[in-house]
Amino acid sequence: MIHLIYVKNIISRTVGGTFQELSFAVRVRNVGFGKQVEVHWAGENGVWQVTPAEFRSELPDGEEVWVAETAIPLTRQSAIPGNIQFAARLTHDGISHWDSRQGQNYTLDADSGIVVLEPVDMRVVGCRPRLAPGMVALPIEVAVRSAVGPEAVTVHWTTDGWATQHATQAHYRRDHWDRTVGSNARNPNRYGWEVWAARIPLQHAYRVEIAVECRARAGQFWDNRSGRNYAARRGTLKVLTLNLHTYQEEDQLRKFARVARAIRERDIGIVCLQEVGENWNDGAGDWASNAARIINSHLPEPYHLHTDWAHLGFEAYREGVAILSRYPFVYTDSGYISDSRDPYDIHARKVVMAQVQAPYFGRLNVFSAHLSWPSGGFYPQFERLHQWAAEKQTPDVMGTLLCGDFNIPAGSEAYRAIVDTGDYEDQFLKVMSGRVFHKIFRERAPNALDLLARDGRIDYIWLRQGNRLRAIGAEELFTDHCYGRVSDHSGYLVEFEPR
Known part of the structure; x- marks a missing residue:
């Protein structure tokens, strides 16, 4: 279940001081999420320490590499550990597995370089x-x-x-x-x-x-x-879409702080928000109460923000959409995609668009959209969005992403309408269920959409087919078990690398 690969024990002497650097590489069985990998070690003083390991890479046959590292400074008040003894532990579901050399512990002299423990x-x-x-x-x-x-x-x-x-x-x-x-x-x-x-x-x-x-x-x-x-x-590109539900939950400030925490901890580069509320104020709005602005204010370094509103929501708020981006905007745009432009009509729908310049990815066109359900205007709204995105797709654009609340269930006839364009593909599905994705978007198999009958999503991240991005990871956020609920929607995160 767990085996040490190598250990490094070095005493470094640089202008920054003297440190004893310890590094332990461990091979573990991938027993599922929630596991803990750590190295227990003690120096010549006999005091045991615990250094957590972090995931580094996957191996064949269901194994992974984890690495634990620490650096102990030599100071006037404290000595460095010197010779060490150590063992590695994997814990999952309350059960621990050890590699401790059959209970004898491994040992390694101070400043001895690297020793490989595998055969x-x-x-x-x-x-x-x-x-x-x-x-x-x-x-x-x-x-x-x-x-x-x-x-x-x-x-x-x-x-x-x-x-x-x-x-x-x-x-x-x-x-x-x-x-x-x-x-x-x-x-x-x-x-x-x-x-x-x-x-x-x-x-x-x-x-x-x-x-x-x-x-x-x-x-x-x-x-x-x-x-x-x-x-x-290099770093990947992580994109999140989330409907904020226009101030309908209790304790809004805690909710916004929780969203910002997820952005920070998940290292999300682009965030597309819908139902972004701010106080109506007789239609003049109130920037201080804008939900996207407040979330942005909770980030350690504020992102670039582009937002616009479309209609009166819940009888008390200007309701709109927004894009938060760690990367600079090349330009931004916004506009109605609905027949109605009446701010008192819930089916008056705007989309915001931003072209961003992401390192190693190039220029990306990002749209944050909140469309009506099919009986309220989805089809003409999507057609306008589709055309708008096509007009912005120039040779220097590496990828076009349509993100947001599309108000259409996965596998529905409206979902089929997007599939049938042949232009956009569901990236969350591509990562989470490659077999189903292939049947729908590659084979175009009869009745393939029936495989999504229990999917439950109406929020999506669509990538234009043929663009130079590859989805490599995905996660559902803001559920009961992941950051907690912040809306009547979950958030959907997709991670990309360039092709």
């Missing part, structure tokens, strides 16, 4: 899945068992899915740790492991995949993460 001769260590903003070169460290007689270590890599590939030679230096972190650790260490290092020139690539080859006296060895390759990428 392999080579392992890539410390490869993080996220490329930091502005990073133009990726450092790679490879631990090799000295006994195999390594002669050359080569990092094979690609930034375009192996359409083209490159090879970078790693280098072995006895003073590796002194050069990198000012450590006295030996290379190789007394445990029989040596570190080879390379730097991959990323420039402005979004994603890189890596496999490592070692040629040694004992033969040739590969580490390609069990056939999946090591991978690192």
Whole structure:
């Protein structure tokens, strides 16, 4: 259920001070959500500490890699841990599983570098899945068992899915740790492991995949993460759509703070809101009470905000739509898509549109929409939205997203009308049920929409087909079990990467 992969124990000496850096990589069985992975360790003082691990990557056969890291400073008041003993624990549904070397605990001397605990001769260590903003070169460290007689270590890599590939030679230096972190650790260490290092020139690539080859006296060895390759990428694009229900819940300020908390914790870049209320004030509105403005004010760094209102809602509010974006607007627009423009008519419907410039994604056209139900004007409203989006789809636009409350049940005839355009695809469905998505949007199988009979959604994130975005994750937010209810709607989050 849980097995330690490698451990790193280094005492670094830099201008920032002296630190003992500990890193533990753990292989765990994916037993489901809610699991906890942590490393228990103690230094020479015998005081046990617990360091939580975080998810790093998936492995074949239902396994995952988690990593726990900590850095302990040397100060006048406290010593560093020195030699350590340690064990790893996986907890799920109240049941714990340990890798503690059959109860004896693992041990590792201070400043001893890296030791691999699996029965392999080579392992890539410390490869993080996220490329930091502005990073133009990726450092790679490879631990090799000295006994195999390594002669050359080569990092094979690609930034375009192996359409083209490159090879970078790693280098072995006895003073590796002194050069990198000012450590006295030996290379190789007394445990029989040596570190080879390379730097991959990323420039402005979004994603890189890596496999490592070692040629040694004992033969040739590969580490390609069990056939999946090591991978690192820039940040993804997360898009959320949520109907706020125009001030109809109790304790509105707490509700808005909860929405902002989810935006922050889920690292959401673009938020499309509907039923965005503000006090009617005889039709003049009241910016201080605007729901999108209040949510934005709760964010650590305010987003770019574009909003407009369409009609009187619940007899007391100007009701409209909004877009919040971490990324700057290139331009914004808004307009009616309904026949009616009467602010006292609930079927007077506006859509707001923003073109945003997202790093590594390029220009994206985002629409936040709240359409009427089919008997109230959905069909002509969607036709106008469809035409508007088509007019804005220029060659420099990487993706067009239609987000919001469409007031049509998944699988209904109105849903079929969108499918039949052949232009837009349901991204939440694509991630959450690829088989059903394929039958509806690829095979166009007869009666395929019946598979959505129990879906229950009326809120969607539609992506224009052929655009250069790929949905890789999705989540339903603001349910009883995820942040709690903030509306009579759930929020729908989809995560994208560029194709």
